[in-house]
Amino acid sequence: MKKFFIYAVLCCTIFALVVTSGCAGPKEADKLVMGTNADFPPFEFRNEDNEVDGFDVDIAKAIAEALGKELVIEDMEFGGLTQALNSNRIDIAVAGITITDERLLEVDFSEPYHFAGQTVVVREDEEEIKSVDDLDGKIVAVQLGTTGDMEAEERFPVENIRQYNKINEGFLDLANKRVDAIIIDVPVAERYIEIKGGCKTVGGVFTEEYFGIAVSKENPELLEEVDRVLADLKESGKFDEFINKWF
Ligand code: ARG
DSSP states (O other): HHHHHHHHHHHHHHHHHHHHHHTTTOOOOTEEEEESSOOOOTTTOOOTTHHHHSSSHHHHHHHHHHHHHHEEEEEOOOGGGHHHTTTTSOOOEEEBOOOHHHHHHEEEEOOEEHHHHHEEETHHHHHHSOOOOOOOTSOOOETTTSSSHHHHHHHHGGGGGGEEESHHHHHHHEEEEEEEEEEEEEEHHHHHHHHHHHHHEESSOOOOOOOOOEEEETTTOOOOOOOOHHHHHHHHHHHHHHHHOOO
């Protein structure tokens, strides 16, 4: 009886271990999992084949290749990336992420790989709004959890801010006059204007931001590899090829 009991407890423990490790989403050693939010062309977006494509994807592919791993892409909400890194669901977050002091408390970043800043997008026929300083009392769209969102929250009351998980929907609402302006990173603003038409940027760029690849603080070896690959890509001219391809 006693033996049976010990056996039963052992079985339950093993079962529980297997189940819980399953919940944490065991990552296969031969795969590099990139978390992103594919709503940010040309950094990451869905192409005609509905695959996640873009500048960041090319960089992540190069990192995976250098590590001898297969790249797996997890398209998720932008605001969920940090948590996904820290729960080990993804290995790297590549999503045009601005390196900020707040984010550095939670994750590590690679060396900066791109320079950008926030700008304001309005409808093409808009004449009143000429820069971010003209947005008082206006309805402003941002992507939830982004630096554009933070800038808006610092300047405007919450009731004037519309937060979207997909800024694509913010652009639709701009066209439909449900919002008056969008605050977003300038390269992405320019790409959306090309794709959608009917809108323009005003006032130039009003923040200075650097994009980095985020890695969990538990994974300094991977961060080192990422920085090494970024340096190699720059040295070999591959990085410039990616720039010419996407910008
Ligand atoms: N650069 C901004 C930030 O870090 C926006 C990034 C949004 N990226 C995306 N893939 N949707 O907050």
